[in-house]
Amino acid sequence: MKTRPSGFGIEELPRIVRGEGSYLFDAAGKRYLDGSGGPAVFCLGHAHPEVNAAITQQLQKIAYAYRYLFTSSALESLTETVLRLCGGSFQDIVFTGSGSEAVESALKIALQHFAARGLMNKRHFIARRRSWHGNTLGALSISDFAQRRRAFEGSLLDVTFVSAANAYRMPGGVSGMDLAGHLAAELENTILSLGPECVAAFVFEPIVGAAGGVIPAPDGYVQAIQAVCRKYDVLLIADEVMCGAGRSGTWRALEHENVVPDIMSIAKGLAGGYIPLGATLVTARVAAPIHSEHGAFMTGHTFTGHTAACAAGLAVQHIVQRDRLLDRVRSVGAAFQESIRHTLSRFDEVGDVRGRGFFIGIELVRDRRTKAPFPAERALSFDVGTRAFADGLVCYPCSGNVDGTAGDTLIIAPPYNASDGELEEIVTKLAGAVDSALSAA
Secondary structure, eight states, X not given: OOOOOOTTOOSSOOOEXXXXXXXXXXXXXXXXXXXXHHHXXXXXXXXXXXXXXXXXXXXXXXXOOOTXXXXXXXXXXXXXXXXXXXXXXXXXXXXXXXXXXHHHHHHHHHHHHHHXXXXXXXXXXXXXXXXXXXXXXXXXXXXXXXXXXXXXXXXXXXXXXXXXXXXXXXXXXXXXXXXXXHHHHHHHHHHHHHOGGGEEEEEEOSEEOTTTTSEEOOTTHHHHHHHHHHHTTOEEEEEOTTTTTTTTSSSSGGGGGTOOOSEEEEXXXXXXXXXXXXXXXXXXXXXXXXXXHTSSOSOOOTTTTOHXXXXXXXXXXXXXXXXXXXXXXXXXXXXXXXXXXHHHTTOTTEEEEEEETTEEEEEEOSBTTTTBOOOGGGOHHHHHHHHHHHTTEEOEEEEOTTTSSSOEEEEEOXXXXXXXXXXXXXXXXXXXXXXXXXXXX
8 A cells, every 4th residue: 555645755655664773674675874863853773672671671561550540660760860860950740642742731831830829811822933842732833833833723822923043044133143132122022012911931942943954042042031031920931852852962952051941841862762752841930839739730641651651761861871872962963063064065055054962954045145045846855855765864854944935954863872984874865865956956
């Protein structure tokens, strides 16, 4: 039976049969190098024997026990591990089955916090243009990704959007030195126009993933928006589903800015794709009135704290720490990014190469000087992605980063334990795919 074309433009999906480290193999025997970790998920690659063994051992004992009846060693150990990896910044964790659920729980916890304080008017959320937070209706509501929202308009939450924080595409009349201050002032004016008594939280990605093509926060930005939020009793929610859990070289992406948000969502790298797992982390300041008035968080699902999923996450995090893989991501990531930048510099259509650690974005433009994007109908990023895939490289093409329709980016996010040779192969095959696509333009 033929599969329908994928969102990445692949006409007929090959049937996957096995994985081994950074490589995947289909039923025809073709090998693919996972240069993007799927959608930045597979931080340890595929079929890691220790992770598989930990999952198997857990399944042989008990797969899952309902969270309202039982706790488990896997759940308790993972909770302790994650709180420690966050440096003691958070008090509570709600485990989820996905990043979307983790973001949804973050929104609900923010609302519950103000309800517990008797501030029932604080219901409104502010998010940023060109952001992506997930596929549930709540998470989709705070996402500015036109293609993914269109079919659901009319049933989404009423959310206010402020400008994207993109140093490559700055607002007119704003210089790089003024960007953080300009965006913080915009957020403050937006809160004031809505009424601080109505605004619950501001939600943002510290490093924008799919919606922008890996856009790190500009210098000083996070500190500035945190100050604005504190001034008006607005919670700061950081969505680290894609950029967190070590992807950018530190366990929390916001460690780069030395900022702790009020609520944080994580997912992809937490269990590395072995079993679906996400989490919402909450500071003591936010949790205290909830525990005092309601006794517990009013969020979560049947499979919250799934025992085998927690065992998978615990194994993944143990290996990442034991093998000092975040040290590798930090030390090798800059050189890897520079290798991509240098190799692609011969193409005038490569406008920007950016990112942190093993989270790298490439923006393709029609004119490097003006940064004008290619027409949306050209679908250049997906053309590059399908050509790379045909050559045995998995990358992550994205579109619409400029105006919701036009704008082409590619994301490279290899496993943290990818070898030097595998990183070189990514660069070589990526360059070949870009060359091939541009030559066909």
